[in-house]
Amino acid sequence: MKLTPLADSLPASVPFVGPEAQERARGAPFAARLGANESVFGPSPRAIGAMERAAREAWMYGDPEYYTLRQALAAHHGIAAKNVVAGEGIDGLLAYLVRLLVGPGDAVVTSAGAYPTFNYHVTGFGGTLHTVPFKGDHEDPEALLKKAGDVGAKLIYLSNPDNPMGSWHDANVIADMIARIPEGCVLCLDEAYADLAPPDAVPPLNVTEDRVIRMRTFSKAHGLAGLRVGYALGHADLIGAFDKVRNHFGLGRVAQAGAVAALADLDWLAEVQARVAQSRDAIAAIAEQNGLTPLPSATNFVTVDCGSDGGFARAVLAALITQGIFVRMPGIAPLDRCIRIGCGTAADMDALRVALPKALAQAVS
């Protein structure tokens, strides 16, 4: 066995340690699972029903063209099916996008502290990552554009709304950025949280524009992280190119059925949006009661400034985990003065309300 020089150079890593691994390590399940930006409110009952029906038909491969799903997504977004590609979560689509656009040594620009799985794929295909810092807890379009021009980037990554900070830019800021993407460069606009953002945070779709591709998912507002269905919207040429490299049967029949049913249940989506908004308020209130500063959020989590440095926030996080509250935090200063708390049920919020003061007491001691 002899790996390629590129593969040989890569670390064998898991970009995220899952809560299951942490539960195995601590020997007990978490009481509240608030760290992976999942939707504890669950999927649409109609999606559950569709998955149950599909389970009985799971002996059949899924349609490799994802026809029904892509038609439904196209109708939902008012575009054509040729402008929609679906895949194994945004993670899977990021891998395909990087593979299509980034060869060994090609430059890619992202923000220091932004989505690590994007970086994993860039490194994995031999690209060279260039980062710019966040600015005031926001990704910084101006700095990303400038860096992209300086290094001749093939690809820029920006999430809006942002993970891990929960912040967002107005649609006109993003539209202006898209208009200024350098020739030969593509903006990967990760809109995983678009369904949970204020409407004016999401610029209108323009699939004649080939300098941007927009990533969406069923893992967040639709509550289907465990199905792994993401999709991308963009120019037909770029979207069509995914057929050159994708795992054509990668989305099975159960996944496609669940996603189609979830998309059709806009009442459930509205219900989730309301519960998320309520829980964001609850998290903010709990944070403030404990003297911490909740940052504004357009996502299904609230990033909470613990008021000190990364060491302190890590101590708070560790103490919460010890108490059975699964949360995560940004990895890079100065973002790492914060912890990131996912929206939850009333019971989750009660658990957080009890645990946070204890965690803070433990962290200062």
Added chain:
Amino acid sequence: MKLTPLADSLPASVPFVGPEAQERARGAPFAARLGANESVFGPSPRAIGAMERAAREAWMYGDPEYYTLRQALAAHHGIAAKNVVAGEGIDGLLAYLVRLLVGPGDAVVTSAGAYPTFNYHVTGFGGTLHTVPFKGDHEDPEALLKKAGDVGAKLIYLSNPDNPMGSWHDANVIADMIARIPEGCVLCLDEAYADLAPPDAVPPLNVTEDRVIRMRTFSKAHGLAGLRVGYALGHADLIGAFDKVRNHFGLGRVAQAGAVAALADLDWLAEVQARVAQSRDAIAAIAEQNGLTPLPSATNFVTVDCGSDGGFARAVLAALITQGIFVRMPGIAPLDRCIRIGCGTAADMDALRVALPKALAQAVS
């Protein structure tokens, strides 16, 4: 947008046209779905139950380490979890394997007419494919080894039992081949049909041997093609390398739960094995009643020699499809004198019994 030179060179293709696309084209569903080597006998009822339960928990990401599934697979095969990697079907694992081992211009050897998705991935990562012919409707280990030596191959593909011919080699032939794999080369031994083969077709596992990796799947005997779960067994160094490139959340919670439950239900597996054997006999009898020659099969399909050339077999296939019987056939001469008929229910066999003589009459006219 500017694709990499490699991506630019690739065709935008779907390796297989799905039966759903054919149904859309013909404007009617198939009466019998016997073309994709699926298990019409369905998944284990326990797997269905597990998927139904997991559907309600689908808001949670699956464990990115696939811990429970890999532990179960390791126990099932009597090896360690470090010798097992799971992924998005064998197709997904083939992509990862090729990516790890095959760089631009690297030589890869397979059989002309063997699994096209393997070729798709080799081309997709810039490898150079070299083929050898089948020999007597079998893949030819001697020819594969000789070609691999001649071209300095990094990777050899062999399926045993074989798709599309249903043929198989005895375990000692495969074991002998493994022992003679050239240094620096890996044999990808696709054992998708191992659960349906005679025991003496499957060599014992030896995970200290780093020149072979063995691909298995839940899509065939386990009846879970629509979940997309495959796995590979091999040396810990090669298996561990998959962590460098894989989509770590690629198998969702529903997929992992279904696979774990299926693996635990060996009674269902035995039931499927019995029904497959019965249906193989039924297909063979129907073929013989129509003057055709069924080839021996160690899989869940029977490849039927139509007794003439590819043109004739294609006409038979087209006529069957017109009658609502979904079947496929090998793509390359002389294998393409055959059609490939999947095992089915009694109703499927009845439909085939009615349709085949009509299809033959239509093909000769």
